[in-house]
Amino acid sequence: MADIATQHAQALAERFGEPVDVLGMSSGGSLALQLAADHPEVVRRLVVAGAAYTLTPRTREVQRRYTEAVAAGRRGAQHRDRLTCITAPTLIIGGGRDMAYPVELFRETAERLPESELIVYPGRATSGRSPTRASPRTWRSSWVSQTWLGIAPP
Numbered sequence: 001m002a003d004i005a006t007q008h009a010q011a012l013a014e015r016f017g018e019p020v021d022v023l024g025m026s027s028g029g030s031l032a033l034q035l036a037a038d039h040p041e042v043v044r045r046l047v048v049a050g051a052a053y054t055l056t057p058r059t060r061e062v063q064r065r066y067t068e069a070v071a072a073g074r075r076g077a078q079h080r081d082r083l084t085c086i087t088a089p090t091l092i093i094g095g096g097r098d099m100a101y102p103v104e105l106f107r108e109t110a111e112r113l114p115e116s117e118l119i120v121y122p123g124r125a126t127s128g129r130s131p132t133r134a135s136p137r138t139w140r141s142s143w144v145s146q147t148w149l150g151i152a153p154p
Contacts, residue, residue, distance in 0.1 A: 001034045009039035019044035019088070026050045026100075030079070033109075036090070037082040046086065049093035052105035053079040053112070059100040083112040090116040095124035 008031070012020055022043050024032025029051025036043040055063060090113050094106035103120055110118035 001031060002038060004031060005034040005038050008035055009042045012042045016042075021045045021047070022088075023047040023049070024051065033079045033083070033086065036086040036088050037079060038085075040085065040087045043086075043088040046088045046090040047093065048090060048109070050095065050098060050101065052092070052094070052101040052109040053083055054105065055100060056102065056105070080112065083109065084114060086113055088115075092116060092118045094118070094120050096120055096122035097124060 019042055022032050022035060022045070024030070024035075024047070026049075029048040032043075032046055032048055033051070033053065036046050054060075090110075092106055092110045092113075094101060094103060096103055098106075106118055106120060110116040
């Protein structure tokens with residue numbers, strides 16, 4: 001994960017030359033946390049949806065079995081001790097019925113970050129899909145997009 005974050009940091013620095021807003025969902029959220037912890041100079045603001053600082057043991061085992069042949073066990077990010085290194089304002093978005101990340105992990109992730117906000121959608125599962133189950137148009141017009149990312153509604 002650290003190698004992938006470094007590759008992303010290099011690409012972002014080369015392409016934009018200044019810190020950017022980063023949104024990561026599910027495994028991309030884990031990568032976004034790694035990127036912000038290891039390379040704070042490229043992250044202006046961070047939105048993490050359907051991800052937390054670690055996986056539950058059950059989810060880690062399922063993911064390990066799934067990725068073993070491809071990634072030789074290199075999946076299952078652990079960012080807990082690095083969260084205080086993340087200097088970008090961070091929004092954590094989670095679902096109350098998420099099977100991979102229980103609400104407690106979303107809360108703990110948000111609490112360990114120096115500047116964060118947590119939104120939990122009760123009754124929703126967020127891993128692998130938009131937390132609101134909304135269309136891209138609805139997502140763009142959401143409070144998250146307007147407030148955190150500065151995207152004007154369509």
